[in-house]
Amino acid sequence: MKLGLGLYRHQLNDEHFRFAAQAGCTALVIHLVDYFNQAKANKVGDQPTGDLHGWGRAGDPDQLWEQGYLEDVVKRAKAHGLEIAAIENFDPAHWGDVLLDGPRKAEQLENIKTMVRRVGAAGIPCIGYNFSLAGVAGRTRGTYARGQAEAVGMEGPVDDPVPTGLVWNMQVADKLGPGTMPPCTHEQLWSRLNDFLTAVLPVAEQSGVALAAHPDDPPMPTIRGTPRLVYQPQLYQKLIDLSPSPANRLEYCLGSLAEMTEGDIYDCTESYARQNRIGYVHFRNVRGKVPHYKETFVDDGEIDMPRIVQILRRNNFQGVLIPDHAPQMACGAPWHAGMAFALGYMRALLQTVK
Numbered sequence: 001m002k003l004g005l006g007l008y009r010h011q012l013n014d015e016h017f018r019f020a021a022q023a024g025c026t027a028l029v030i031h032l033v034d035y036f037n038q039a040k041a042n043k044v045g046d047q048p049t050g051d052l053h054g055w056g057r058a059g060d061p062d063q064l065w066e067q068g069y070l071e072d073v074v075k076r077a078k079a080h081g082l083e084i085a086a087i088e089n090f091d092p093a094h095w096g097d098v099l100l101d102g103p104r105k106a107e108q109l110e111n112i113k114t115m116v117r118r119v120g121a122a123g124i125p126c127i128g129y130n131f132s133l134a135g136v137a138g139r140t141r142g143t144y145a146r147g148q149a150e151a152v153g154m155e156g157p158v159d160d161p162v163p164t165g166l167v168w169n170m171q172v173a174d175k176l177g178p179g180t181m182p183p184c185t186h187e188q189l190w191s192r193l194n195d196f197l198t199a200v201l202p203v204a205e206q207s208g209v210a211l212a213a214h215p216d217d218p219p220m221p222t223i224r225g226t227p228r229l230v231y232q233p234q235l236y237q238k239l240i241d242l243s244p245s246p247a248n249r250l251e252y253c254l255g256s257l258a259e260m261t262e263g264d265i266y267d268c269t270e271s272y273a274r275q276n277r278i279g280y281v282h283f284r285n286v287r288g289k290v291p292h293y294k295e296t297f298v299d300d301g302e303i304d305m306p307r308i309v310q311i312l313r314r315n316n317f318q319g320v321l322i323p324d325h326a327p328q329m330a331c332g333a334p335w336h337a338g339m340a341f342a343l344g345y346m347r348a349l350l351q352t353v354k
């Protein structure tokens with residue numbers, strides 16, 4: 001197993017690469033979507049939360065991930081002894097109509113395939129994705145974690161409708177509203193996911209790139225009136241069963257899975273690790289279940305993290321663990337301190353758990 005760190009787009013520089021290397025990381029998971037672009041309610045410096053208007057403005061639909069850019073990031077990280085283990089998330093500007101079954105869907109699927117080929121050619125073995133209409137929405141922020149550390153949680157369901165122009169919690173049009181996102185059933189959403197996987201998995205497999213699905217965050221059956229896909233642990237099995245391709249994998253988020261109202265996190269980890277379907281792991285801890293949960297320091301939640309490492313090791317998991325989110329610590333560099341604390345704990349587990 002390898003220790004990794006997730007970096008946002010604005011952090012893809014030597015300073016952050018050195019920070020990761022200093023904490024003992026050998027891998028990075030990088031975000032190319034800029035969640036903070038023109039965002040009013042979304043501060044750079046921590047994970048994005050936003051308000052009912054979402055995070056920031058999505059990217060340019062016609063500006064795909066460039067081969068040269070990908071290769072440059074790989075090379076710059078390598079200079080610090082870091083491999084790029086995955087890119088996390090597609091830009092809603094690139095696949096909004098794949099999610100919505102909209103008019104540019106066919107064109108966007110072709111663009112996604114082009115980007116997957118480029119990612120493979122750059123030697124990056126995985127893309128994490130979150131097939132979601134509302135995206136990561138409906139969460140709150142407060143001094144929830146130990147020692148009044150600022151963290152993210154949920155304080156009840158959020159069902160305010162999604163205005164048109166907002167997809168995957170980012171703005172894809174110049175203006176939001178006045179209409180709302182067209183209705184969609186759970187069955188329709190599964191069928192859209194199936195279309196996506198059917199189109200892209202063969203290219204991914206050929207390119208040496210796995211597609212790793214994040215469960216819903218937060219894992220509610222609906223958020224903002226839109227259906228969710230993987231909001232109970234057994235729904236991951238439904239996703240796996242859509243395709244036997246070895247490129248059909250999971251972005252295994254312990255936090256989101258533990259927030260679900262059903263299932264047992266240890267049985268679930270055993271099952272998906274045994275099937276060798278875990279792409280990489282969001283190693284995050286939590287207290288409570290939806291719709292009332294709080295993110296915690298990695299050592300302070302309800303998940304027995306050493307036991308998880310034991311299960312992964314027993315099943316010969318060779319991939320990367322990253323902290324995902326961490327509470328903000330009280331100092332001049334709250335994000336860095338939170339991540340350094342999580343990484344130190346994780347490194348100790350990797351060195352000691354047999």
Ligand SMILES: [Mn+2]
Pocket residue numbers: 214217253254255256282324
């Ligand atoms: Mn996660």
